[in-house]
Amino acid sequence: MRRILALAALFALPGFAHADPLPSWNDGDAKAAIVEFVESVTDAAADTYVTPADRIAVFDNDGTLWAEQPVYFQFLYALDKLKEMAAADPSILTSDLLKSAAAGDMKAIAASGTEGMLEIAMVSHSGMATDDFKASVRSWLDTARHPETGMAYDRMIYQPMLELLAYLRDEDFRTFIVSGGGIDFIRVFSQEAYNIPPDQVIGTSGNARYEVADGTPAIMKDPGIFFIDDKEGKPVAIESRLGKRPILAAGNSDGDFQMLEWTTAGDGPRLGLIVHHTDAEREFAYDRDGAVGKLARGLDEAGTRGWLLVDMQDDWATVWPGSR
Amino acid sequence: MRRILALAALFALPGFAHADPLPSWNDGDAKAAIVEFVESVTDAAADTYVTPADRIAVFDNDGTLWAEQPVYFQFLYALDKLKEMAAADPSILTSDLLKSAAAGDMKAIAASGTEGMLEIAMVSHSGMATDDFKASVRSWLDTARHPETGMAYDRMIYQPMLELLAYLRDEDFRTFIVSGGGIDFIRVFSQEAYNIPPDQVIGTSGNARYEVADGTPAIMKDPGIFFIDDKEGKPVAIESRLGKRPILAAGNSDGDFQMLEWTTAGDGPRLGLIVHHTDAEREFAYDRDGAVGKLARGLDEAGTRGWLLVDMQDDWATVWPGSR
Numbered sequence: 001m002r003r004i005l006a007l008a009a010l011f012a013l014p015g016f017a018h019a020d021p022l023p024s025w026n027d028g029d030a031k032a033a034i035v036e037f038v039e040s041v042t043d044a045a046a047d048t049y050v051t052p053a054d055r056i057a058v059f060d061n062d063g064t065l066w067a068e069q070p071v072y073f074q075f076l077y078a079l080d081k082l083k084e085m086a087a088a089d090p091s092i093l094t095s096d097l098l099k100s101a102a103a104g105d106m107k108a109i110a111a112s113g114t115e116g117m118l119e120i121a122m123v124s125h126s127g128m129a130t131d132d133f134k135a136s137v138r139s140w141l142d143t144a145r146h147p148e149t150g151m152a153y154d155r156m157i158y159q160p161m162l163e164l165l166a167y168l169r170d171e172d173f174r175t176f177i178v179s180g181g182g183i184d185f186i187r188v189f190s191q192e193a194y195n196i197p198p199d200q201v202i203g204t205s206g207n208a209r210y211e212v213a214d215g216t217p218a219i220m221k222d223p224g225i226f227f228i229d230d231k232e233g234k235p236v237a238i239e240s241r242l243g244k245r246p247i248l249a250a251g252n253s254d255g256d257f258q259m260l261e262w263t264t265a266g267d268g269p270r271l272g273l274i275v276h277h278t279d280a281e282r283e284f285a286y287d288r289d290g291a292v293g294k295l296a297r298g299l300d301e302a303g304t305r306g307w308l309l310v311d312m313q314d315d316w317a318t319v320w321p322g323s324r
Numbered sequence: 325m326r327r328i329l330a331l332a333a334l335f336a337l338p339g340f341a342h343a344d345p346l347p348s349w350n351d352g353d354a355k356a357a358i359v360e361f362v363e364s365v366t367d368a369a370a371d372t373y374v375t376p377a378d379r380i381a382v383f384d385n386d387g388t389l390w391a392e393q394p395v396y397f398q399f400l401y402a403l404d405k406l407k408e409m410a411a412a413d414p415s416i417l418t419s420d421l422l423k424s425a426a427a428g429d430m431k432a433i434a435a436s437g438t439e440g441m442l443e444i445a446m447v448s449h450s451g452m453a454t455d456d457f458k459a460s461v462r463s464w465l466d467t468a469r470h471p472e473t474g475m476a477y478d479r480m481i482y483q484p485m486l487e488l489l490a491y492l493r494d495e496d497f498r499t500f501i502v503s504g505g506g507i508d509f510i511r512v513f514s515q516e517a518y519n520i521p522p523d524q525v526i527g528t529s530g531n532a533r534y535e536v537a538d539g540t541p542a543i544m545k546d547p548g549i550f551f552i553d554d555k556e557g558k559p560v561a562i563e564s565r566l567g568k569r570p571i572l573a574a575g576n577s578d579g580d581f582q583m584l585e586w587t588t589a590g591d592g593p594r595l596g597l598i599v600h601h602t603d604a605e606r607e608f609a610y611d612r613d614g615a616v617g618k619l620a621r622g623l624d625e626a627g628t629r630g631w632l633l634v635d636m637q638d639d640w641a642t643v644w645p646g647s648r
Contacts, residue, residue: 198567232534243522
């Protein structure tokens with residue numbers, strides 16, 4: 001018997017007692033559509049077959065792989081760091097906005113818009129070596145807790161999406177993050193949280209510079225944005241980084257629209273997937289009026305474009321890891 | 325007997341009749357240093373062991389993996405395309421330099437410097453979809469021949485370096501190109517020539533834009549340079565793309581200096597390798613005075629930095645594939 005088990009393990013016989021790859025997904029149209037897509041591209045006998053080298057799946061991060069309410073977690077890091085840095089040296093608060101932010105005035109921050117948020121974020125996201133920035137983020141993730149759930153931020157990841165990532169990788173997909181969030185920030189936890197290594201993270205990046213001080217080289221994070229990986233930027237970044245078009249794209253907001261459009265406009269079988277935040281009880285419910293994660297065009301056009309709308313409340317049996 | 329062979333193949337027994345992984349390298353210090361490095365990072369019992377996820381090797385392209393004389397091959401493509409485009413529509417020659425270039429005036433081109441070469445290249449490297457650009461390069465590689473050797477350009481690759489790439493991959497390294505050349509240009513042939521897929525190519529890139537025309541999306545190549553992947557740019561691009569530091573870097577010119585410096589400044593075993601073009605008979609001989617591929621600082625400092633200088637004439641038994 002032991003020998004038979006060993007043989008079965010060795011050859012990983014197809015069709016041999018498959019467990020459900022998506023146990024946290026309720027049986028229904030969404031789960032069926034995902035499984036049907038994966039089977040269609042991995043069946044070597046089908047004309048929909050896709051060679052493993054071309055099995056590329058791209059995932060947005062905020063709101064798709066982890067939560068993004070009440071505001072992007074990276075911004076909460078930036079606020080915490082700003083307060084910490086201002087306590088040590090108040091002279092860094094060089095504008096009214098920075099003073100308001102350090103004082104925790106969320107209304108002033110909200111009123112400042114994207115540009116204001118970038119100004120605030122830049123204080124903690126530039127002027128240090130990349131390695132030091134990553135160490136700071138790691139330390140924050142280890143101690144900071146979400147204001148509503150009390151959970152560590154890097155535990156507020158979606159169990160059904162973890163299963164989808166693992167299912168795809170088991171079927172010889174490579175899984176990439178394509179996020180409007182900062183690439184150096186995401187790389188701190190992507191391996192542990194999602195099993196996605198740093199070189200499979202694509203994101204927004206600041207200016208960077210090579211510097212040799214006393215014979216020791218470092219990559220320094222400079223002020224200013226180098227590339228915004230959002231909206232039209234997502235397909236541009238995908239082409240720049242991968243040189244080929246994905247066959248599966250998953251997002252949750254209109255910032256992912258072009259990534260899904262680019263992915264699903266290719267030849268052969270394609271899957272565009274939108275996580276729709278419908279679950280106020282277990283997570284958050286928002287779409288058209290979201291201050292973050294606004295989803296309007298995607299909702300309007302998903303049907304005609306053949307994209308899969310995942311209803312978080314109906315389609316997910318569980319939300320967080322370990323909560324079943 | 326057949327069964328024993330099948331078993332041996334199945335288990336790929338370590339230490340089981342290893343063939344020489346570098347047959348085109350002459351026995352000597354260079355080959356020994358490479359093998360010693362690889363064995364030191366793959367020996368799980370040694371304190372120099374490096375986990376496969378961190379076995380990253382980066383290679384310059386021009387002059388390191390393929391030839392670069394009399395001038396970068398990509399520039400020869402740009403010149404050929406300029407002539408072709410000007411024959412169809414002379415009005416594209418909007419400057420004296422472009423007119424001189426289309427007329428084949430190499431002296432005027434040389435006098436125009438890097439900026440002039442960029443102006444010339446931009447004509448054939450912008451204003452079309454990335455896919456169309458790649459098709460054009462593919463067609464050129466299939467028909468154009470090197471002015472001195474008569475060889476196809478993508479056959480002027482170095483057999484010893486192909487063996488090094490394969491050896492590293494066999495030892496669970498991932499191999500990346502980090503080139504000052506254009507990323508879209510290199511991706512056309514990197515898979516076939518080097519077995520390096522498009523997502524493991526890092527290079528200089530032009531501006532790009534997502535465009536939807538009549539419902540069909542495309543990535544358009546726009547005029548202007550987005551990122552120059554040379555000198556200080558190489559370590560910056562490596563960090564941006566990979567999020568970790570390589571343990572092996574190979575180059576041939578001072579454009580690779582910072583990449584080798586960054587790589588070899590890390591902790592643990594590191595290998596910096598410089599291909600020194602010393603073989604006027606089989607390839608080309610140039611270093612300090614090279615119009616392309618200038619190597620001066622690298623020659624001066626290789627010894628003190630512990631970098632391996634590969635003498636093409638002495639260390640390579642053969643240069644081109646199929647020429648043994």
